[in-house]
Amino acid sequence: MVRFSALLVATLCLFTVTFADDDEEFVTCGSAVKLSHYESKAQTRQEHFLNSEGKNLGSGSGQQIVTAVTSPTTTNALWWIRGPNDPESRFNEILACKSGKPAETIQCGSILRLTHLNSLRNLHSHDVRSPLSRQQEVSGYGQGDGVGDNGDDWKLICNSGHWKRGEMFQLLHVDSKRYLGASSTVKFTHQNCGHNCPILNHLEVFGRAQKDNYANWLASCLIYAIVRIQQQVSHSFGCAAFNNCYKDDDEEFVTCGSAVKLSHYESKAQTKKEHFLSSETGKQLGSGSGQQIVTAVANPTVTTALWWIRGPNDPESRGNEIVACKSGKPAEKIQCGSILRLTHLNSLRNLHSHDVRSPLSRQQEVSGYGEGDGMGDNGDDWKLICNSGHWKREEMFQLLHVDSKRYLGASSTVKFTHQNCGHSCPILNHLEVFGRAQKDNYSNWFVEMGVHLSS
DSSP states (O other): OOEEEEEOOTTTTTTSOOOOSGGGOBOBTTOEEEEEEHHHHHHHSSOOEEEEEEEEOSSTTOOEEEEEESSOOTTTTOEEEEOOSOGGGSTTOEETTOSOOTTOBOBTTEEEEEEETTTOOEEEEEEEEOTTTOSEEEEEESSSSSOOOGGGOEEEEOSSSBOBTTOOBEEEETTTOOEEEEEEEEEOOHHHHOTTOTTTTOEEEEEESSOSGGGOEEEEEEETTTTEESSOOOTTTTTTTOOOOOOSGGGOBOBTTOEEEEEEHHHHHHHSSOOEEEEEEEEEOSSTTOOEEEEEESSOOTTTTOEEEEOOSOGGGGTTSOBTTOSOOTTOBOBTTOEEEEEETTTOOEEEEEEEEOTTTOSEEEEEESSSSSOOOGGGOEEEEOSSSBOBTTOOBEEEETTTOOEEEEEEEEEOOHHHHOTTOTTTTOEEEEEESSOSGGGOEEEEEEEEEEO
């Protein structure tokens, strides 16, 4: 089982510094950090953050793009601090996160990895030329499960004994001896990237031979132990292979603050394949509200099908209703009949419905709503319908949209195809998810997988 001890604050830094007290002076293992580039801020008066997203380089290795950008989305600039790829191969080196203890400080000179929190690909470099400056390429490497190779290892260069917030530092790529760098003058433009450039005005990030001003970074935002692993993550990132992550009898219940995968009952019964409630950052509905697409899909990536369980949008407005996650305590059980929200863990948009027709079945549209900061409105509130007193793993349940009284549903026969979605359909073979008037087989779901977080 993978167990996370995390505080997924809804705003996730929102570009501001979350450091508060003197006892939070250090950057620690398991935290998620935003890295700000020093030279570009000095030259442009704007912070540029180390950033990655689900776009691949058009030249060189073709791996996931890593750039520096002034206005990153909430999670695209968050990097999870971990120990090196293969500690046994790093003889006589200082290894970060070796003890496995929560909030372990990181010694200057330590070897570590930075895993992109959104895509779970590792900050990587290798002997390939970068597209603009022709220095060494820096990319996001791996299959989206946190696993990579020794090209993901970086040495922390700092001067204060241990990595401190607000302190200038450098990252030296261990294998190539190149420094992580960027420059305010090496920017993607229409001239060098094309008229439809997806990374327009981003700075190129590269491996640099010199340790100089272009290689200086500082920790601009830190979320302490957002993904602090308490047990060893398996090669398949624990639950990536759709194994049930709950094991013990004392983990019978689904709890507040957990992230869950929801499997649709009818489509599994009809097709013998599990279809999971899923959403993807950057894909919008082509009709209706134009909000982020929510579908049910048979083979989602690790994080596109994870939903974070939270209390309702505005508990005070719900009068005498049962409100989930009211105590704010970790691992609080969820009573049947409770009102709750499900926030998509990858995009931080909320599962939402409203009086707009869905594109295929013309039932009620279901979407991912918000600005990517976990905030939304009362249209994000759902009532948990179950029969056992409290929400249990593997128990059939329904989600009733509070405002519209429609049930979250899908059908194995209502599918996006080339005929109804076009030849370049980005959600080919996904099932439409809709709000359904009836409580029936199409509105039945169960928890296939859960990852414990603290709320």
